[in-house]
Amino acid sequence: MTNENLDKQQGSTTASGRRSAKRSLTVYDDLQREIMLGVLPPMATIVEMEIAERFGCSQSTVREALIALSNDGLVERRSHRGTFVADARADDAHEMIRIRRDIESRSMVRVLRRFGSLLRSELSETIENMKAAAMQDDVYQLTLYDRAFHLNLFDAADLPSVRPMLQRCLIHNHRFKILNSGSQRDLYETAVRHEAILDALAEGNAKKATAAIAHHVTTIAEFGPDITEEDI
Known part of the structure; x- marks a missing residue:
């Protein structure tokens, strides 16, 4: 040949x-x-x-x-x-939310070291994309942007070996919420509530940012005010 x-x-x-x-x-x-x-x-x-x-x-x-x-x-x-x-059990969903809370909360100090105007702009754009998906009542597209928001934010912590764990938790948290929230879920509110995280990061306050992400992850309407309150 x-x-x-x-x-x-x-x-x-x-x-x-x-x-x-x-x-x-x-x-x-x-x-x-x-x-x-x-x-x-x-x-x-x-x-x-x-x-x-x-x-x-x-x-x-x-x-x-x-x-x-x-x-x-x-x-x-x-x-x-x-x-x-795979099954979608509440026990699994609860444990993954606890894992998410710990991973994302503990990353905030590292995230703030790299948080700047570029990342803030990218995250703001993702929130706007979430809002647009919500206005179109596209719950799946909203979850993709939601996932992108959290993963992009976490990437600033520079913990690549942990990232797949967070990604898996996000996938299962979103799936469980979709399968169990029905028509009662306010998609636009789901998008807007990410802004509190961005505001806390913009202030450069690690303690406030950590509290904001922890509150965001654990306050899920389908489970009540805070499904991990028994851990605190």
Whole structure:
């Protein structure tokens, strides 16, 4: 095989790999949305062949997406039994909120060391995007912006090994809230309440910022005023 033919083959393989990765991401995004919104309810069975037919892709592509969803804790892949949508239990949700509170609260001192006009502008824009999603009654898009707000803020703490833990907590907190809040949830208020965190950070007061993020994480209407008040 000539070098030219080899280069063409390698280029074709690379392009095919990119297409496969892009398709896998599409399957992942769509399935995550359906799981978060309850279209695929807790404990529902996921059949790889059916998903592959639906998206017009290979089962290996679907498998890649399911592995990513498994890493998020949204599906369970059981040997010889198949793949199931993970349960959404209150006990798990409560514990993850406690973990979130500790991770985000303890990061505020580090965040303030890097908090400046650029990060503030990015976070303000994300809040505006949340408000727009709320006005469109798009709860899933709002949760994506909500997740982006908290992860972008946490990135300033420069704790990359902890970030996946926070991301997983955010995913499950949002999923549980969506599945259990029904039509009573005020989406616009969900967006606006992030502004208190930004205001506290802008003051440069670590104690106030820590209190603001802790209050934000633990005050969830579906559970009452503060679901971790017994810990304090």
